[in-house]
Amino acid sequence: MQTAEQIQKVAVTLPDGSVRDYDAPVTGLQIAESIGKRLAKDAIAVKVDGDLRDLTTGITADAAVEIVTRDHVDALGLIRHDAAHVMAEAVQSLYPGTQVTIGPAIANGFYYDFARDEPFTPDDLEKIEARMREIVGRDARFEREVWDRDEAIRFFEDRGEKYKAELIRDLPGTEDISVYRQGEWLDLCRGPHMPSTGRLGQGFKLMKVAGAYWRGDHRNAMLQRIYGTAWRDEKELKAHLHQLEEAEKRDHRRLGREMDLFHLQEEAVGSVFWHDKGYTLWRTLENYVRSRLQRSGYIEVKTPQLIDRALWVASGHWEKFREAMFTANADDEKVLALKPMNCPAHVQIYKQGITSYRDLPLRMAEFGSCHRNEPSGSLHGIMRVRAFTQDDAHIFCTPDQITAESIAFCDLLLSVYKDLGFTDVSVKFSDRPATRAGTDDVWDRAEAALREAIEAAGLPYTMNPGEGAFYGPKLEFVLRDAIGRDWQCGTLQVDFVLPERLDAEYVGEDGARHRPVMLHRAILGSMERFIGMLIEHYAGKFPLWLAPLQAVVATITNEADGYAAEVANELRRAGIRVELDTRNEKINFKVREHSLAKVPLMVVVGKREAEERAVALRRLGGKDQEVLALDAAVNTIVAEARSPLGDLAPESPF
RNA sequence: GCUGCUGUAGCUCAGUGGUAGAGCACUCCCUUGGUAAGGGAGAGGUCGACAGUUCAAUCCUGUCCAGCAGCACCA
Numbered sequence: 091m092q093t094a095e096q097i098q099k100v101a102v103t104l105p106d107g108s109v110r111d112y113d114a115p116v117t118g119l120q121i122a123e124s125i126g127k128r129l130a131k132d133a134i135a136v137k138v139d140g141d142l143r144d145l146t147t148g149i150t151a152d153a154a155v156e157i158v159t160r161d162h163v164d165a166l167g168l169i170r171h172d173a174a175h176v177m178a179e180a181v182q183s184l185y186p187g188t189q190v191t192i193g194p195a196i197a198n199g200f201y202y203d204f205a206r207d208e209p210f211t212p213d214d215l216e217k218i219e220a221r222m223r224e225i226v227g228r229d230a231r232f233e234r235e236v237w238d239r240d241e242a243i244r245f246f247e248d249r250g251e252k253y254k255a256e257l258i259r260d261l262p263g264t265e266d267i268s269v270y271r272q273g274e275w276l277d278l279c280r281g282p283h284m285p286s287t288g289r290l291g292q293g294f295k296l297m298k299v300a301g302a303y304w305r306g307d308h309r310n311a312m313l314q315r316i317y318g319t320a321w322r323d324e325k326e327l328k329a330h331l332h333q334l335e336e337a338e339k340r341d342h343r344r345l346g347r348e349m350d351l352f353h354l355q356e357e358a359v360g361s362v363f364w365h366d367k368g369y370t371l372w373r374t375l376e377n378y379v380r381s382r383l384q385r386s387g388y389i390e391v392k393t394p395q396l397i398d399r400a401l402w403v404a405s406g407h408w409e410k411f412r413e414a415m416f417t418a419n420a421d422d423e424k425v426l427a428l429k430p431m432n433c434p435a436h437v438q439i440y441k442q443g444i445t446s447y448r449d450l451p452l453r454m455a456e457f458g459s460c461h462r463n464e465p466s467g468s469l470h471g472i473m474r475v476r477a478f479t480q481d482d483a484h485i486f487c488t489p490d491q492i493t494a495e496s497i498a499f500c501d502l503l504l505s506v507y508k509d510l511g512f513t514d515v516s517v518k519f520s521d522r523p524a525t526r527a528g529t530d531d532v533w534d535r536a537e538a539a540l541r542e543a544i545e546a547a548g549l550p551y552t553m554n555p556g557e558g559a560f561y562g563p564k565l566e567f568v569l570r571d572a573i574g575r576d577w578q579c580g581t582l583q584v585d586f587v588l589p590e591r592l593d594a595e596y597v598g599e600d601g602a603r604h605r606p607v608m609l610h611r612a613i614l615g616s617m618e619r620f621i622g623m624l625i626e627h628y629a630g631k632f633p634l635w636l637a638p639l640q641a642v643v644a645t646i647t648n649e650a651d652g653y654a655a656e657v658a659n660e661l662r663r664a665g666i667r668v669e670l671d672t673r674n675e676k677i678n679f680k681v682r683e684h685s686l687a688k689v690p691l692m693v694v695v696g697k698r699e700a701e702e703r704a705v706a707l708r709r710l711g712g713k714d715q716e717v718l719a720l721d722a723a724v725n726t727i728v729a730e731a732r733s734p735l736g737d738l739a740p741e742s743p744f
Numbered sequence: 745g746c747u748g749c750u751g752u753a754g755c756u757c758a759g760u761g762g763u764a765g766a767g768c769a770c771u772c773c774c775u776u777g778g779u780a781a782g783g784g785a786g787a788g789g790u791c792g793a794c795a796g797u798u799c800a801a802u803c804c805u806g807u808c809c810a811g812c813a814g815c816a817c818c819a
Contacts, residue, residue, distance in 0.1 A: 201814095209748055300814030301747025308816045312747050315814070347755075356792080356810050411819055431819065465745050465817055466810095474818080559819075583819095610819095647776045674776075682780035696778055708779065715779065 101152040115148030119285075122157045132159040134284040135168055142168070144234055144282040160322050170195035172232070172283055172290050173222075173320040174202045179275040180221035181316070184214075190277060191253040191304065191313060198330065199294075199319035203302055205253060210314055215296045218316070222294070229288030230273030234281055242267045242278065253304065254278050293327040294320035337573060342625040343471040349630055349687060351638065352472060360469050360476030362618055367638035370667065372617060374636055374733075375624075376457055379481050379506065379614065381735050386502050388453040388483055393435030395459060396426040405434040406591055414463045416476075432458035433585075433610060436484045437592040440606075445596040450606060451487035451495055457617070458482045471622055478616040485609040486594065489535060495609055496543030496582060503567060503580050503613045504547060509734035510636075511627065514570035517544055517551035518578075520558040527561055527587045536584040536607075537563045543582075561587035567613075571627040579620060583610040630688045631710060635733040637667070637690050643705075644671040644680040646696030653700035657693060657720060664728045668693075685710060691727060 098114045102121060112121065118136025122129045122145075136143050137156040142164055149155065158164055174193035181188055181204055193202030204210075210218075237245070239258060246254040258267055258278060270279045272287050284290070296318045304310035321327045338344070346352045351368030354361075364372060380390065396418060402408040407415070407430065416428040429435060436454050445452070458480045468474050485495050507515055519540065522533045540563055544551050551565070558564055567580030585608040589595075595603045614620035624632070634640055643658040645651055651672045658670040671680055677694060684692055692708040694715065699705055705723045708715040718726065 212749080298813060299748065302815045303746075306816075308746070312815080314747075317814080354811095359810075407819070414817095414819085433819090462818080467745060467747095467815080468817060469811095561819095644779090645776095646778055649776075676775095676777050676782065677779050678777085679781055680779085685780055692779080694779065697776095698778085706779080713779090 098150075100149055102149070103152075103154045105154075105156050112149075115150045117146050117148055118143065118155065118157060119145040121149075121155060125157070129157055129159070133157045134159060134165060134289055135282050137164070142282050144232070145285055146234070147282070165322065166320075167195045168282070168284050169290060169293075169322065170200040170320045172287065173294050173318055174200040175232075175270065175272060175277055175279070175283070176222050176225050176287055176290055177218060177296070177316060177318060178202050178204075178277060179225055179272060180218045182275065184217055184221055187250070189251050189253055192257070199297070199317060201302075201315050201317045203304070203313040203315045205304075205311065205313050210299045210316060212299075215299060215316065219294075219296045222296075223292065225272075226287050226290050226292065228273060229286050231286045232283035233271045234283075235269045235271065236266045237269055239263075239267050242269070246278065290320070291323055293323045293325075294318055295327060295331070333573075340573070340626045340629045341471075342473070342622040345625050345630040346472065346622075349638075351625070354471070359466075360464065362472050362475060362477070368621070370638040371621060371624075371632070371636060374638070375510075375614075375621065376481075376617065378509070378733055378735060380457075382502065382506055383453075383455045383483065386453070386498070388455040390455045390457075391436065391439055392456060393429070393432060393439070393458065395428055395461075397429055397435065399425040399427055401434050401438075402427055404592060405437075405588060407431070407434070411462075416461050416463055428461040429458075430460055430462045432456050432460065432480065432482045433484055433588055433608065434592060437588065437594050437608075440486055440594050441592070445486070445594075445606070447488065447596055447598045447604075450596060451485050451491050452606075453483060453485045455481075455483035472618045473622040475616075475618050478618045480616055481612050481614045481620075483611055485611065486589075486596075486606040487609065488596075488598075488604070489532075489607055492536065492539035492584060492607060492609065493542050496539055497546045499582055499609070499611050500543050500547035500549070500565075503582075504549070506613050507567075507569060507580075510624065511633065512569045512571070515549060516568045516570070516576075517549045518554045518557075518566040518568065519544065519551050520554040520564045520566065521556065522563060523556050523558050523560060525560060526558070532586055533563070536586070540565055540582070540584060559583055559585070561585045569623070571623065572629070573626075575626075577619075577623050579615040579623070580613045581611065581615070584608075585610055632688075632690070634690050634731045637688075639669060639687075639689050640667045640731055641691040641693050641727060642669050642671050642680075642684045642689050643693045643695065644677065644684065646677045646694065648672060648674065649697050650695045650700040653703075654695045657695060657705055660720065660724050661693070661727065664724050666724075666727055666731060681708070693723065 099111045100114045100116060101109050101111055102116070103109050110124070119130060119133060122133040133145055135158040136145055136147070137158055138149055138153045142158065171194065174195065178190045178193055182190065185206060187206070189205040191203040191205060193200065243255045243258050246258065261267065268279065268281060269276050270281060270283055296316060299314055299316050301312045302315040304313055319327065319330055321330060346368065349367060350365050351371065352362050352364045355363065383390065399408060402415070411430060415430050418426045418428070420426055436456065439454065440452065459477070460480060461477050464474060464476050487495050504515060521537050526533070544565060562584035564581060564583035566578050569577045569579055571577060589605045589608055594606055596606050598604045641661060643654050645654045654670060654672055658668050661668040681692060688710060690710045694706040694708060703720050704717055705720055706715040706717050707723055
């Protein structure tokens with residue numbers, strides 16, 4: 091009990107820098123009330139020295155305090171976490187016997203994992219959502235209680251909540267076991283929560299139900315996870331749902347079909363059938379990268395698809411990745427494997443003849459076709475497949491050359507990304523794992539070299555401690571696309587192990603034999619995946635130099651057919667990818683169709699243009715057209731279609 | 745691989761215990777039209793595969809295959 095004499099004061103520093111004194115303990119709500127009625131009404135939580143707390147938490151020491159309202163950056167997290175609790179109550183009231191496990195806020199929403207034998211159906215989701223709206227309507231207060239650990243365990247076990255009991259057992263002994271009540275219902279939870287369920291509002295929606303392993307481990311039981319999305323209000327919810335629809339329109343599987351780029355079918359699961367247009371895009375991209383590599387001092391090779399098991403045993407892949415390797419039996423005892431990666435093959439080329447230190451660094455590139463038997467559930471369009479092509483290269487160099495080569499690679503990579511329309515690049519730096527090959531001294535040098543490279547490249551990077559490969563540290567390059575999604579594409583890995591295992595060496599200045607270091611590197615990663623990402627990034631509207639079909643020459647009447655063919659030929663001769671549309675259709679129809687097909691340029695010719703040897707040029711998405719003399723139009727288009735290499739990307743038709 | 749859902753015409757999707765429909769696309773005819781759908785006619789399906797229940801299965805049941813979502817995996 092406190093007496094008047096014992097009342098202490100706390101000094102509260104508000105975000106505007108002002109300091110107010112209160113009798114201790116003071117709650118966030120009391121502070122808000124002392125500032126203004128409106129703020130007290132809008133307050134949903136409080137931040138004490140940067141930590142989110144309930145509005146009713148007593149503040150007993152001097153602190154920096156921020157009142158959190160719905161406009162605060164942290165509000166969405168609170169709303170979503172509360173939504174998870176409200177959903178859990180709804181589920182348990184509708185489906186008694188269902189166990190609750192965990193239910194956090196996530197990007198765009200929340201989920202809760204439930205243990206229940208019967209699967210939830212889409213109908214159930216509707217019912218749950220309806221019940222949630224009732225619970226929100228009841229506006230029960232969230233009340234925090236701290237329980238004795240053993241009592242809490244007994245309580246949850248008595249209720250048959252074995253997952254919750256397990257969670258409590260695993261909580262560190264130093265931590266309070268807190269429970270939040272909302273009316274009749276309660277849940278083990280660290281908090282904080284908003285003052286009452288009504289604060290959740292109606293800006294939420296349940297999205298889907300899916301399986302998820304208890305604690306993310308595939309050896310554990312499969313739980314049922316219900317995902318929801320939650321926002322400050324219904325308007326924000328609607329905007330989010332709209333954005334989801336827009337993202338769906340970019341789906342590369344859909345655009346791949348609509349734009350006639352590729353298809354997939356049952357008889358070749360995990361492999362892509364590239365159609366003419368898709369493969370044109372592929373070649374354009376491949377030739378662009380090929381030119382960049384050639385200009386950066388790489389050589390290009392091509393290595394076998396089927397390689398004897400012996401080589402994979404020697405490289406160590408057989409032991410580690412055998413499950414994911416496709417094998418084929420030759421007529422005798424031999425077992426051949428489809429190569430899952432290119433490095434061992436590149437070492438074989440390296441080892442032909444004797445390499446001198448004068449030959450290093452040796453940058454060996456391959457558009458290497460690889461096969462990996464990926465788990466069926468991981469396949470996804472052309473993004474995750476079983477047959478793919480890496481823009482792979484291995485740089486054989488001396489330890490002293492690692493830094494310079496890494497810097498040069500980062501420069502090349504950034505420049506390629508920029509040309510392809512990606513400027514938002516970040517890096518993950520994975521350093522030495524617990525079990526690893528090579529001495530600490532070697533690791534020190536490798537990590538330092540990579541760090542120096544990444545800092546020289548001026549890229550922001552985050553550490554990924556202990557996540558390096560067993561053979562060396564690595565950088566992973568992450569691109570952010572047009573709608574804010576991240577894609578891990580490029581990589582740079584330092585490898586001291588494979589040269590050793592496969593006995594690669596060079597003769598040094600001293601006349602003795604030494605081990606080269608291998609830098610594994612890729613810029614795009616996989617052609618398939620990168621093209622999938624490009625499709626989604628550009629929503630199919632590729633920059634002119636990449637567009638598989640750059641222009642369509644379309645006639646207005648067939649009196650212009652002859653001239654149109656001439657126009658198409660001129661463009662084709664100038665290196666433009668062009669089609670001729672002389673169908674007996676109205677120009678409106680043709681414009682609509684080719685616009686939907688996302689053809690960047692329409693070259694329209696009617697009787698007038700035929701007479702004047704002109705064309706009407708219309709750009710995708712544009713409203714107007716520009717009438718140009720034929721020669722001028724060809725020159726303009728050729729200039730605009732120039733690839734970032736400066737010339738048209740060299741392209742061989744076959 | 746795991747959990748759930750889905751599989752009907754080239755595409756998007758309706759539908760039924762008694763051997764199937766729409767729109768778009770396709771073919772043909774009419775139309776020669778100036779920048780996002782001109783009109784008409786026609787053709788097109790072993791209802792994912794295989795078993796089972798039934799007088800009868802595209803529909804009900806089971807197994808398998810594939811796709812989708814999520815989880816797990818991703819040298």
